[in-house]
Amino acid sequence: MSLIADVLGWLLLLGGSFFVVSGGIGLVRMPDFFTRMHPSGVIDTLGASLIVAGLIVQAGPGQVTIKLLLILAFLFFTSPTATHAVAHAALASGLVPWTRKKRKDGD
């Protein structure tokens, strides 16, 4: 039983680390500001949730779990708000979304 909880905790931690790294790669490679908000959102929601869930499973019941749940709840409420505020500010200041140029020949 404890082995299953251990393995589940490690799997959640590794999944969360994968999403954090892939979100970081996306931040560097995406072509435009508005497209870069997606990797940032992936880090804030998927990466943070999986890593905190893995830590909760590793910690077991107790005060540590309550603090981790508080951190998760706060990240859940504030990261979408911050992302929306940045997007609204960028759009209000006149930033134009990037579009792919149409090809000249057919298609």
Next chain:
Amino acid sequence: MFAAAAAAIVVGMAFALARAILGPTIYDRILAINAHGTKTVLLIAVVGFLTGRPDFLDLALVYALINFIATIAALKFIKYGRLGDEA
């Protein structure tokens, strides 16, 4: 294997810093620093588990609050040119 998760989070922080340095507009930089702050919160929590000190979670909670306030304050300064009311 907390060390592997911590190493992966540090790699992600390096990518976010690269975008903060490269980003052509200022909004890219604010977005990257917001992501960097979230990863800092996760790193503090994981390092707290790594060294066996559960008190680090208080630091992580405080830094999550500070990160959010910093993002909103930077955006407010860009929009209004100042923070708060000055007569």
